[in-house]
Amino acid sequence: MINKQISSPAEAVADIFDGATVMVGGFGEAGSPIELIHALIDQGATNLTLVNNNTGTGEVGLAALIKAGRVSKMICSFPRTANSTVFPKLYHSGKTKLELVPQGTLAERIRAGGAGIPAFYTATSFGTPLAEGKEVRTIDGRDYVLEYGLTADFTLIKGIVADTYGNVIYNKTARNFAPVMAMAGKVTIAQAATILHPGGLDPEIIITPGIFVNRVVHVENPEYESELVLSGATYPS
Amino acid sequence: MINKQISSPAEAVADIFDGATVMVGGFGEAGSPIELIHALIDQGATNLTLVNNNTGTGEVGLAALIKAGRVSKMICSFPRTANSTVFPKLYHSGKTKLELVPQGTLAERIRAGGAGIPAFYTATSFGTPLAEGKEVRTIDGRDYVLEYGLTADFTLIKGIVADTYGNVIYNKTARNFAPVMAMAGKVTIAQAATILHPGGLDPEIIITPGIFVNRVVHVENPEYESELVLSGATYPS
C-alpha cells in the first residue's frame, strides 16, 4: 500500500550517490529545503551537479553544501546574490563549474525534462553570448534558440503541507521552482511542515500531484536562511 | 481601474470576427462554456477555426455551432464521440476540415502557444500517419517529431468562480484544457457561476491567473450538455 512518508531527512537522502544531478527547490531562501540540504551534507555525496536558481548565502543550506566541496557543477541563472561569497571563491579556483542559464529558460528546461519534451525553441538569449554554440532557427520571421530538457537523479523540495500520497502544497513565493523540479526528478523528496493522510488536502488545491513525489519527510519547524545567516550560523556548526 | 466583468455572454463575444481561430474549453461536456457558445451562435461569426478536444454531442453547444455551418476547420483529437452526429456529416461533405492532433500534443501545442514556445519536439506520433510530412529528429537515440505552438484569436472557457481581475478556478475535471487555452487566447473570455471582488479567492488556489483572462461574465446556472441532449434540446430551439 502507498505511504511515501520517510522517518527522517537523513533516511530520505541516504541513496543520493556521488556524481548525481540534484535539483534543489527555492528562489533565494523562499522554498529552500534547508533540512534536506543539511542531511545531504551529512550524508557525504560529492561531485554533484546542482540545479538551483542561485548559489545560497552565508554558510548554511545551499552555500554550505557548495562550501563543503561537494558540488562540481552549478546550473543556475544568478550565482551572484548579495551575501553569496562561497560560490565565487570556488568558481574562481576552477573547482566548481558554472552553466549559466536564463531564469525562464532554466524553468522551462526543467519543465520540459519533467514533461518528456526533449527540446524546444525560445527567443530568450538569441543574439547574446548565452546563445553561442547553440542551434538557432527562424520561425515565422523570428529568431529562436534550441534548448534541451533538463532532468535530475534527485530533487529536493520544501512544501508547507503534504500527504502520504506525495501530494504537496506550498507557501506563497516558496512555490517557485519546486513544482517543475518535482516533475523532473527521477526521485523527488519533499519536506513539509505538516503531513496528512490522503484526503487531508482538497483535490482542487493540490499544486504538485503525488505522482511526481517519491518521498515525503516531516520537518515541523523549518529554518530560514536569512535568520540562520543573521545569527551567524554555519553548517556543520 | 481594472474590472473585467462584462454584463452578458452576448456582449462578451460581440467582437469575434469571421475567420477567427477560437479555442473552446471542455472535454466532452465537462467544462464546456455552453452559454458563451450559444452567444457565439447568435452573434453569427462564421468561417471559424475551432479548437476543442471533441466536436460536441446532440445539437447544442459545440455541436450546434458546427451544425450552424460556422466552423470551416476543427482542430481536435477525438471528433468521433458517441452521440456526435453533426460533425461527421459536415466532414464527409467536405464543408468542415479536420486537423487531427494527438490529445497530449494538442494540449502541449496550446500551452506552448501561450508560453511563447514556437515549437517543441515530442515522441508522440513518431512513425505513425499523424507524423507524415512533419520534421523529425533523433535526440539521445530516440526519435521525435517537431510540433508547433498553437494560439487563438479568442478563447472561451467555463470556470466555477472568477474574480473581476480575471482569476479563475474550476470544478473537478471541468478544468481540462481551460488553463492552457486561457494562456493561448489573444482575448480570453471566461464564464463563471460566481464572480467575486479581487481578494475573494485565496491567492494559493487560483488556477488561472487573471493576466490570462480578458473578460469574465456571470452565468449563474450553466447548462450541461448531457442534460440538454437528454431533454431533446436544440440550439437555436
Place this chain on the structure above:
Amino acid sequence: MTTEQEVIGRTREQMAERVAQDIPDGSYVNLGIGIPELIAHYVPEGREFIYHTENGLLGMGPSPEVGGGEPELINAGKRRVTAISGACYFHHADSFAMIRGGHIDLCVLGALQVAENGDLANWSTGGADAIPAVGGAMDLVAGVKTIYVITQHNTKDGQPKLVERCSFPLTGVNVVSRIYTDLAVIEVSEKGFQLVELSPGVSFEYVQERTGAKLLPIPSK
C-alpha cells in the same frame, strides 16, 4: 476458426483479473476504454493502484451509482466517475506531462493489431470513410513506461490480431511489452512473440494456429 473460441480460454473478466496480478503495488496506472477498465475490479489483496485519467484526475475511483455522479467529474471515456481520498485535479498539459514524461508506470490498452516487433495499431482501421479519431492513445504509448495490451486473441471474423507487421495505421512503434488475450499471455521480446503462459485448457498449437506470427514456446527451465 470455430465458435470454440467462445468457450475456450479466459473470459474478459478473467483476462482483466490476470492482468491485475502483474501490476506491482503502488503503481500509477492508466486504463484504456473498454476491457482495460475491468481491471480496476480485480486489484489483488494488499495492493493499491492509483488510476490516472488523462482528462485531469489522479486517483479516479469507481463509477457512481447508476443515475448518480456529476457531469463534470468524468473519465477519458466521458463517463461519470468518482475521486478517491487523496485524489487531485490538474489541467490537460500537466496530465500529459505525467504521460509523456514517463511518470505513469503502466498503461493497459485495447488493440486492433499488435506486431511481433511491438508495434501497436489501435486507433484506426484506415478505412476511407471512417472519421479519424486518436484521442490520447499515441501519447500514452509514447510516454508510459510499460504498455500492456488486453485483447481477444482474434477478431470476431477470426482474423489474428497478433501479426508479423501491422496493416492498420500505427499508434506507436515498438511500444507494447505484453499482451493478455483470452488464450495466452505473450511477451514482446527481441526475438518476437514469447509465450509466457497459456490460458487453462489451451494448447500451444491452438494459440499458434490463431496467431499471425511465430510464437516462441515457453523456455524449459
Place this chain on the structure above:
Amino acid sequence: MTTEQEVIGRTREQMAERVAQDIPDGSYVNLGIGIPELIAHYVPEGREFIYHTENGLLGMGPSPEVGGGEPELINAGKRRVTAISGACYFHHADSFAMIRGGHIDLCVLGALQVAENGDLANWSTGGADAIPAVGGAMDLVAGVKTIYVITQHNTKDGQPKLVERCSFPLTGVNVVSRIYTDLAVIEVSEKGFQLVELSPGVSFEYVQERTGAKLLPIPSK
C-alpha cells in the same frame, strides 16, 4: 562632462514618476531591480497597475514595514514584499510563460548600455573576473511586449550609456522601445534615437553631447 549632471535634469524619483505617466491603466507590469522599483510609488491618480514578480507572484504590493514581512513572500530581488487583494501565486514555469508568452504589457529595466538599434546590455560588463549572472533579464526582454529602460544618461565616469552599438554583452537584440533618463525621454525608432522630451531646463545640445549616438530632434509639428 562635469558634476553639472548631478543637478541638471530629473532625479531618480522624478524619472520614475515620468515613466509612470506613460503606463496605461490596467497594465501588467514587471519592474526591474533598482530605480525601476521606484515607479510603483508614482501610479497616477485613477490608474491601476498589477505588478508581476518573476518568482511567482502577480499582484505584488508595497514593501512591508521594516523588520516585517515573511521570508517566503519575496520579490525577484529577494526582498520581502506584500501581496494585494486579488493576487495569485504560481510556479516559475508559469511565471515565465507569462513573460515569454507576451502576457506582461510592460517591463521597465535598468541598463548598462542601450544602442540606437534597440539592443540592450544590462547583465554583464564582460569582465573576465566577474561571475556571470543573468537572472530573468534575457527572458523579460525577449518576451515582454514593451521594454522601457530607466537609467542615468551617463555612467558615474561620464561615459554615455546610449550608444551606436553596445560594447558590453547583449541582453537582447532590438528590444528597447523607450529610454527614460535624467536628461530626456528618448524613443528607439527605426532611424535611431528619437528625442521625445527634454527634462526641464535641459537643452538638446546638452543631451546630444552626452549621448554616444546621433539624437534626432523632436519633429516640429
